[in-house]
Amino acid sequence: MKTIAEFRIPYRQVLDPAGALVAELPEFAKDPEELLRLYRLMVLTRTFDTKAVNLQRTGKLGTYASCLGHEAAHVGVGAAMRPEDCFAPMYREYGAQFWRGVRMEDVLLYWGGDERGNDFAGPRHDFPWCVPIGTQYLHAAGAALAYKLRGEPRCAVSVIGDGGTSQGDFYEALNLAAVRDLPVVFVVVNNKWAISVPLALQTASRTLAQKAVAAGMPGIQVDGNDVIAVRQTMEEALERARGGEGPTLVEAVTYRLSDHTTADDASRYRDKSEVEDAWKTEPMIRIRKYLVDTGAWSEADEEALKAECGKQVDAAVASYLDTAVQPVESMFDSMFAELPEAMEEQRETAVRFLNSGGHH
Numbered sequence: 001m002k003t004i005a006e007f008r009i010p011y012r013q014v015l016d017p018a019g020a021l022v023a024e025l026p027e028f029a030k031d032p033e034e035l036l037r038l039y040r041l042m043v044l045t046r047t048f049d050t051k052a053v054n055l056q057r058t059g060k061l062g063t064y065a066s067c068l069g070h071e072a073a074h075v076g077v078g079a080a081m082r083p084e085d086c087f088a089p090m091y092r093e094y095g096a097q098f099w100r101g102v103r104m105e106d107v108l109l110y111w112g113g114d115e116r117g118n119d120f121a122g123p124r125h126d127f128p129w130c131v132p133i134g135t136q137y138l139h140a141a142g143a144a145l146a147y148k149l150r151g152e153p154r155c156a157v158s159v160i161g162d163g164g165t166s167q168g169d170f171y172e173a174l175n176l177a178a179v180r181d182l183p184v185v186f187v188v189v190n191n192k193w194a195i196s197v198p199l200a201l202q203t204a205s206r207t208l209a210q211k212a213v214a215a216g217m218p219g220i221q222v223d224g225n226d227v228i229a230v231r232q233t234m235e236e237a238l239e240r241a242r243g244g245e246g247p248t249l250v251e252a253v254t255y256r257l258s259d260h261t262t263a264d265d266a267s268r269y270r271d272k273s274e275v276e277d278a279w280k281t282e283p284m285i286r287i288r289k290y291l292v293d294t295g296a297w298s299e300a301d302e303e304a305l306k307a308e309c310g311k312q313v314d315a316a317v318a319s320y321l322d323t324a325v326q327p328v329e330s331m332f333d334s335m336f337a338e339l340p341e342a343m344e345e346q347r348e349t350a351v352r353f354l355n356s357g358g359h360h
């Protein structure tokens, strides 16, 4: 017997959990201002996230999917993209979206049940949130096919969770993208849990990155709590895509420090000690430590940033709470280009119900 195929999965980390450099800095990270841009947005994202959970707990949001612990994975992805690229998110990539111009008010409106929050003020060409697990990968492959056919120098980027890699859509998108050499980067944010299903019950694969191999594209695993490594890996993958070399699968290994959503209680299925350990390697500590060690950041800077983020979040919350509720028929109006007849009736019933004093 002879071997006809072998594969290797590279792993990248630049900053270890204690903030020590373990690899050479990529070009962008040699400029402290660039690192501070990343760090500031990570802090803003975490401030926002904490506030959004509190708003839900006090009845001011319907539900909310926290991104606690994902800040590096998200901000690193957004920062590597160009404005003309297109993002096909799932439902918790706020850090990437804020970088791209989605407002905090948009996120609050969305989770408050207002469809205007899904029609971002930011990049109008980005896809709306995608709650059906996995379909966003197909949307990204489709967008990338369009860019290729039109000869546009743009890329698509999509994010899926570890649980999402068990969906057929995941493999279908990878297959199409690789066979057509499409300009797309697929990101797996592996936070170890899909609601209550741990990674070990999700796949027998050693890594999720190696799922790229069957499709015929490179797969790389990156420390998803290391914002420098995530951005560097994404920049390289996007450069490949832009240069006509086709798609890449990037697995960012992180941990979901929060409940899955505010409708979940992760303490029912997850060991306390596992979560306590994960807090030691979370993404904010190492970048802050590195910035402080290199003299780019101080305690006073930290205090000022926290105060500034608090103000920005409060302003977004006030604007969200001041937004007049959408008319009831809007839930029908943003669903179809032309409403099917059966739904016309439902729309009329809803309007009649409201006009007769009902509440929605």
Ligand SMILES: Cc1ncc(C[n+]2csc(CCOP(=O)(O)OP(=O)(O)O)c2C)c(N)n1
Binding pocket: 092, 131, 132, 133, 160, 161, 162, 163, 164, 165, 191, 193, 194, 195, 256, 260
């Ligand atoms: C097609 C489909 N099946 C099931 C669900 C219910 N569901 C919502 S979130 C989720 C788990 C997703 O886990 P993962 O992909 O790991 O992403 P995470 O939320 O952990 O970031 C499931 C099964 C869904 N939204 N869509």
